[in-house]
Amino acid sequence: MRLYLNTARACHGNWSxxxxxxxxxxxxxxxxxxxxxxxxxxxxxxxxxxPTDGSIGQDGISxxxxxxxxxxxxxxxxxxxxxxxxxxxxxxxxxGAVDLMDKSDTPPLSLSRGELKRLYLACILSGQYxxxxxxxxxxxxxxxxxxxxxxxLARRSGGIIILFTHEQTSFPRVxxxxxxxxxxxxxxxxxxxxLVRWEHAPALIKKLISAGRCPKNISPGDxxxxxxxx
Amino acid sequence: xxxxxxxxxxxxxxNTLTIPPGITSVIGPNGSGKTTLLRLLSGIAEPDDGEIxxxxxxxxxxxxxxxxxxxxxxxxFVRASDEIASTLRFHHTPCRETDNAVLAxxxxxxxxxxxxxxxxxxxxxxxVLVALAAAxxxxxxxxxxxxxxxxxxxxRCLKIEQLITACQVPYVIRCTQQMETASRGDHLLYxxxxxxxxxxxxxxVFDSLVHTPFxxxxxxxxx
Numbered sequence: 001m002r003l004y005l006n007t008a009r010a011c012h013g014n015w016s017x018x019x020x021x022x023x024x025x026x027x028x029x030x031x032x033x034x035x036x037x038x039x040x041x042x043x044x045x046x047x048x049x050x051p052t053d054g055s056i057g058q059d060g061i062s063x064x065x066x067x068x069x070x071x072x073x074x075x076x077x078x079x080x081x082x083x084x085x086x087x088x089x090x091x092x093x094x095x096g097a098v099d100l101m102d103k104s105d106t107p108p109l110s111l112s113r114g115e116l117k118r119l120y121l122a123c124i125l126s127g128q129y130x131x132x133x134x135x136x137x138x139x140x141x142x143x144x145x146x147x148x149x150x151x152x153l154a155r156r157s158g159g160i161i162i163l164f165t166h167e168q169t170s171f172p173r174v175x176x177x178x179x180x181x182x183x184x185x186x187x188x189x190x191x192x193x194x195l196v197r198w199e200h201a202p203a204l205i206k207k208l209i210s211a212g213r214c215p216k217n218i219s220p221g222d223x224x225x226x227x228x229x230x
Numbered sequence: 231x232x233x234x235x236x237x238x239x240x241x242x243x244x245n246t247l248t249i250p251p252g253i254t255s256v257i258g259p260n261g262s263g264k265t266t267l268l269r270l271l272s273g274i275a276e277p278d279d280g281e282i283x284x285x286x287x288x289x290x291x292x293x294x295x296x297x298x299x300x301x302x303x304x305x306x307f308v309r310a311s312d313e314i315a316s317t318l319r320f321h322h323t324p325c326r327e328t329d330n331a332v333l334a335x336x337x338x339x340x341x342x343x344x345x346x347x348x349x350x351x352x353x354x355x356x357x358v359l360v361a362l363a364a365a366x367x368x369x370x371x372x373x374x375x376x377x378x379x380x381x382x383x384x385x386r387c388l389k390i391e392q393l394i395t396a397c398q399v400p401y402v403i404r405c406t407q408q409m410e411t412a413s414r415g416d417h418l419l420y421x422x423x424x425x426x427x428x429x430x431x432x433x434x435v436f437d438s439l440v441h442t443p444f445x446x447x448x449x450x451x452x453x
Contacts, residue, residue: 013347032383033383033386034356034358034383035352035355037353039354069381070300072302085397092341103437112265113261114261115261136380138380138407139299139377139381140260141407141408142262142407143407143444145259146407146443166355166382168384168410169408169409169447169448171406187377203410203448204447204448205450220447224447228452
């Protein structure tokens with residue numbers, strides 16, 4: 001299973017993004033500054049935005065899904081239960097798992113932001129996709145829910161999962177890190193080697209590395225192990 | 231001081247709470263009432279019962295800057311520069327003064343390249359930056375930030391924090407799901423089910439959360 005970025009380019013006005021690389025099975029993390037083009041790249045990978053130049057190719061990918069940055073954009077149902085059914089899911093099984101059972105008859109847009117994010121992430125993660133694109137999946141989630149999402153992602157087997165995020169401390173173990181800098185996608189490589197090349201690494205990871213305690217990966221467990229290392 | 235007494239609204243129930251000047255972070259599980267509390271403090275919502283006084287005044291007669299995590303909900307104008315200028319224009323500030331203030335805040339936030347762009351074209355994080363500029367441009371007495379940092383990179387957050395400090399806004403109340411951000415404020419409120427369970431300095435409040443996922447990772451790693 002492969003996703004190929006063949007010098008694909010997106011541009012508007014003076015802004016442009018050029019991406020080249022191959023994404024294999026596993027969990028990938030893409031970071032970059034505000035406005036660098038993370039969401040644009042996610043949309044191109046999902047086939048929702050055509051590159052102005054170059055192309056994006058797939059090999060062995062038969063299903064794909066994108067979780068958009070803003071959860072309101074996913075809403076189609078007038079109640080939470082209807083929203084679950086719109087994904088072809090049984091509301092009871094989805095809502096019980098994310099502690100929203102008592103909100104079943106509530107309009108989705110009346111939920112708090114975190115609750116809405118929990119709802120649509122639960123709907124998306126109920127499916128198995130060869131290519132799963134998650135744009136800022138941790139935003140709005142509280143610390144417990146971030147932990148739970150990391151556990152769910154770690155349990156998924158097979159497929160290409162790509163996280164586009166500004167998150168600082170809650171990550172699952174990832175296989176590969178990429179970052180967007182100066183309008184270009186840079187391949188930082190596989191873990192743990194990628195960490196020392198990762199310009200956008202959160203301050204905590206940079207501090208651990210400069211203290212000579214480079215973590216093996218970026219999950220909370222790996223960070224704590226590195227922090228407690230003597 | 232910001233003083234809350236006998237506050238009742240939806241799930242919120244706060245008997246008494248005093249928020250001193252400075253940067254106050256609000257944390258808690260999803261659905262604990264953080265946004266509802268911020269809406270009450272900013273005057274967007276009015277309590278069913280109880281009172282809020284900001285330096286003795288009600289929120290609706292206080293100059294408040296408000297930034298929503300989903301800035302699309304608050305966007306009024308097409309062009310970013312008009313969006314930033316809107317607060318001053320609603321106050322009938324002279325045109326030249328408005329233009330100068332918009333340019334000054336955009337320069338200090340390093341977003342001058344966005345001024346002539348359409349709001350629709352901006353990324354999620356860029357919209358938050360424009361909303362923040364619109365909230366800061368009239369130098370409010372109270373700045374309310376609702377998970378403003380969840381779409382911004384860490385470096386940008388730190389720069390914005392410095393800018394907010396430089397603007398000398400007397401009260402900044404921000405809800406966040408980044409505990410590293412919360413650990414940098416002056417005060418911290420921890421909410422559960424509409425109630426303020428803990429209130430105090432970050433060190434004091436986090437001390438009570440040491441066995442929960444809310445404890446900052448950098449503190450756990452002793453870095």
